[in-house]
Amino acid sequence: MALLDITDLKTCFPSPDGLVKAVDTVDLHIDKGERLGLIGETGCGKTVLGLSIVRLLQATTRIDGRILYNNIDILKASDGKMRQLRGREIAMILQNPTTSLNPVLKIGDQIAEAISLHQGYMRKEAWSKAVEMLEAVKIPDSAERAHQYPHELSGGMRERVMIAMGLACNPNFIIADEPTKGLDARTKAQIIDLIHETTSKKALLIITHDLGVAGTICDRIAVMYAGELLEEASSDLILNDPLHPYTRGFINSLPSRGLVPIPGTSPSLIDPPQGCRFHNRCPQAAKICSKKHPTLMEIEKGHKVRCLLYN
Ligand SMILES: Nc1ncnc2c1ncn2[C@@H]1O[C@H](COP(=O)(O)OP(=O)(O)O)[C@@H](O)[C@H]1O
Ligand code: SF4
Ligand SMILES: [Mg+2]
Numbered sequence: 001m002a003l004l005d006i007t008d009l010k011t012c013f014p015s016p017d018g019l020v021k022a023v024d025t026v027d028l029h030i031d032k033g034e035r036l037g038l039i040g041e042t043g044c045g046k047t048v049l050g051l052s053i054v055r056l057l058q059a060t061t062r063i064d065g066r067i068l069y070n071n072i073d074i075l076k077a078s079d080g081k082m083r084q085l086r087g088r089e090i091a092m093i094l095q096n097p098t099t100s101l102n103p104v105l106k107i108g109d110q111i112a113e114a115i116s117l118h119q120g121y122m123r124k125e126a127w128s129k130a131v132e133m134l135e136a137v138k139i140p141d142s143a144e145r146a147h148q149y150p151h152e153l154s155g156g157m158r159e160r161v162m163i164a165m166g167l168a169c170n171p172n173f174i175i176a177d178e179p180t181k182g183l184d185a186r187t188k189a190q191i192i193d194l195i196h197e198t199t200s201k202k203a204l205l206i207i208t209h210d211l212g213v214a215g216t217i218c219d220r221i222a223v224m225y226a227g228e229l230l231e232e233a234s235s236d237l238i239l240n241d242p243l244h245p246y247t248r249g250f251i252n253s254l255p256s257r258g259l260v261p262i263p264g265t266s267p268s269l270i271d272p273p274q275g276c277r278f279h280n281r282c283p284q285a286a287k288i289c290s291k292k293h294p295t296l297m298e299i300e301k302g303h304k305v306r307c308l309l310y311n
Contacts, residue, residue, distance in 0.1 A: 002029035002068075003173060003203050004053070009065035011045075011052045018270040019062075022048040024227035026065075027296070030173070035204040037214025037235065039250070040224035041266055046207045047095055049224070050175045053205075054092045055082050069173070087118035091166040095177040095207075097158035101150040107134070107161050108146025111168055118169040133164040137194060156187035163194060173203040180213050192216055211254055215239045220302075223247050226267050226277040229296055233303040243305045245282045276308065284309060 011023035022045040030036050038046050051057050053067055055074060067074040069090065077085070086092070094100040102110055111130035115121050121129060127146070134142035137160040150158055159179055166174055179195060180188040195206070195217060208214050214221050214235065221238040223231040223246065231244040242248050249262035264281035267273050273280060279289040289308055296306040 001031075003032045003034075003070060004028075004030040004205075005066075005068040006053070007066045007068075009049070009052060009067060010063070011048050011057070012062045014060055014062070015270070020269050021227050021272070022269055023052060024269075024272075026224075026227075026229055028222060028229065028232075030203050030205060032172075032203055033201055034220065035199075035206065035218040037218035037221040038205060038207045038224060039209065039211055039214050039221060041250075042209060043266055043269075044224045045227045045269070046209075046224055047177055050092060050177050050205065050207050053175060054086055054090055056086075056092065087114060087169045087171065089171055090173045090175070091169065091171040092175040093162050093166040093177060093179060095181065097155070097162045098150070100162060101158060103150055106147050106149060107153070111146075111161070111165050114165050115168050129168070130164075133168050134161070136167070136198060137161070137164045138190075139164075154187075156183055156191065159183065159187075159191055160194065163191075163198065167198055171202070173205075174199055175205045175207065177207045178209070179206070180208065180210060188213070211239070211250060212256070223250065226272050227269055228277060228306065229304075230278070230306045231304065232296075237303055243299065243303070243310060244307050245284050245309075246278050249281075249283075276306075 006026060006028040009023055009026045013020040013022060026049060038049065040046055052063055063075055108127055108130045111133055112126035115129050116123065116126040131142050131146050134146055139145050139157060139160050176195065180191050183191060192213060206214060206217055218235050221235050222229050225246050231242065231247045238247060242251060251257055252260040253262060262281055267277055275290040275292055276294050279285045282289065292308060294306045294308045294311050296304050297311060298304050299310055
């Protein structure tokens with residue numbers, strides 16, 4: 001049975017120019033202990049999808065559909081229930097540690113605060129647990145480092161602090177939003193190893209624009225474009241035998257595969273193109289592609305594709 005089961009999710013933001021449809025009719029599931037990668041270009045709706053799961057969006061946001069976590073209906077749960085779930089059950093490691101960490105609080109205090117909030121530890125116990133967590137994410141001299149402020153740490157160390165905060169309450173499901181963004185290759189590899197080690201046996205949703213990261217960590221990958229899912233399959237199939245022209249283009253744009261960029265830019269989420277949303281950038285587009293909107297179809301067990309070549 002799925003730990004997380006998302007059906008027909010639509011997340012929209014009212015704006016002066018119209019409704020921004022950041023997540024548009026998404027179905028997705030994650031099993032217990034499974035690692036799913038959510039990939040796609042900047043602005044396609046990945047972070048908003050993650051924030052919808054933990055309901056951390058401003059009050060004016062419109063969310064429709066159903067998100068079941070362990071049979072709890074997230075979109076209908078009370079605010080109290082959501083506070084309980086966040087941290088204890090589901091942790092979201094937010095994108096960009098520089099802005100997500102409080103610049104005027106010692107990192108030990110920030111982790112301790114999360115621990116006492118969710119687990120009711122007294123201050124001193126929470127501080128010791130925070131130091132343990134810093135050690136668990138391999139921050140050297142953790143007892144001394146706990147007294148430092150975010151600006152005293154490197155980008156890689158700050159990401160480790162974010163991971164420590166996310167794991168502090170021993171959640172069963174972790175959403176990590178761009179955990180390797182902006183890191184050099186060596187630090188990126190270390191963070192990937194760390195995520196592997198510290199989240200084994202937990203369910204994981206890794207949000208990334210880096211297919212290499214998703215391929216290394218995840219069992220399955222879902223590809224998002226302009227608010228929709230376009231392809232979903234095992235990491236192996238996505239990397240070695242992708243079917244959707246966008247996924248193929250995305251792979252060809254990897255440095256290891258020739259760095260050939262997909263021409264054009266992502267469409268508007270206020271007024272997305274009719275037909276296939278990728279049609280004006282697709283090398284295989286036919287006339288019908290600008291008229292008919294393809295559905296996400298299961299081509300073979302576990303491999304779903306949204307493209308008229310397969311509909
Ligand atoms: N609070 C918000 N209000 C209005 N639009 C938003 C808000 N948050 C995100 N968006 C828009 O939703 C779209 C998806 O954003 P996001 O999920 O952050 O993309 P990604 O994480 O894939 O880079 C973008 O067009 C972004 O501008
Ligand atoms: S539906 Fe048409 S335009 Fe869209 S990805 Fe498939 S072939 Fe390309
Ligand atoms: Mg994002």
